[in-house]
Amino acid sequence: MDTTKTIYLLDDDADIRELLVDYLTRNGLTVSSASNAEEFFALWRNAPADLVVLDIMLPGDDGFAVLRRLRQQSAVPAIFLSALDGSTDRIVGLELGADDYLGKPFEPRELLARIRTVLRRSSEATPSPPQGRLLHFGSWRLDTTARHLLTPDNVILPLSGAEFRLLCIFLERPQQVLSRDTLLALTQGRNAQPYDRSIDVLVSRLRNRLRDGGRYGTLIKTVRGEGYVLAADVRSEVLPAGGSRHTS
Template sequence: MRILLIDDDTELCDLLTEYLTQEGCTVSTCHDGRQGLTAALAGHHDFVILDVMLPGCNGIDLLRQLRRLSTVPVLMLTARGDAVDRIVGLEMGADDYLPKPFDPRELVARIRAIQRRGENGFGTRQAVPGKLTADDLLIDLGTRTVFRNSDMVPLTAVEFSLLHALVKRIGQVVNREELAQEVLGRKLEMFDRSIDVHISSLRRKLGHNVNGIERIKTVRSVGYMYSRI
């Protein structure tokens, strides 16, 4: 796997580069936001690790610009306890976040969890035949693409996995904890809104309603359900 690490903490970059290289990854580093955006848009990387606080262009603005042209998986690094950065990062299209300081083993676990749904381990794509249809959507499991009325809808890796998890249980309520384990590969932390923010993004991209019926229903205090039209 080719990983782009964008962080101005050079010591942390050196540590993570050494650790991730031992995990079989090729790591490139950028310490400036503008340079990081250029590198991320070049399309030479399979995964981006992005710090929020960067010189030149902060991580949130970088991610906003990146998501206009790319769905490359992105893991945000945030300050511990800064819930605002986490939520904004997810709203801008980050697949997940990890608060600093962190154990490098946790970072690898998060990366693997994000990649797990579309790839087998680091870099080997699974053969996942078949397609699913739901109302105006066509979900191609092999290419991990989604079409709405024949128009492709650009989804991040986590958004695709979340939609798949709901559609394959269409008409059933799926609780948030189950979705987190299946889609994020981890338990939800206290006050963790990751799944909720990804659901909000799906609604925005796919449209809230189908034939006047809410596409993805919220079941308060439980989870979510893709409606059976």
């Protein structure tokens, strides 16, 4: 899998960049690096990557600012690096659409393992609806080919990989209460950790996308002591290439 994957690494420490580019390249990835936001987006404009690794503490625009800007145009998987010890950065990163977070110092092989996990999770691990469909729920639609939301007023909202996976899980199980443990297992598989509250952050992020009023929302409801439920019927609209629309 890794031989065809391109990684962009953003870190202002030249020694770390050299070490990681060498190590990841030797392990089958194509890696390009940047030391600041301007260099990173120059790489991105030339050709998007399959995954990005972003240091949080940078001169000028920090990693959070870079991901905010990137999320306006892409749902590419992202991993944050940070030398700061604490949960705040991890939560902020998840809220912005990061897929993982790794504290410094770390072993290069741990970063490689996390990159492989995120790539696998994005492309294989989570079942998703077949491409070429619009999934209608409430007044919203999910385009499963483009992986974006269409708002009630027909505005396109890009989704991060984690947001898309979670929404697909809800859309495949409408009206079914899903526990936190179930959602963690379905989104992260064997990498899920007991008592991990990141799923609550991800649900909150998805609710914000859906303008769903937090814990008292009408689309994704909190079931006290049990988990979450998509409280809407789902209708699938097939969009064959060059053909007419059919509903099922």
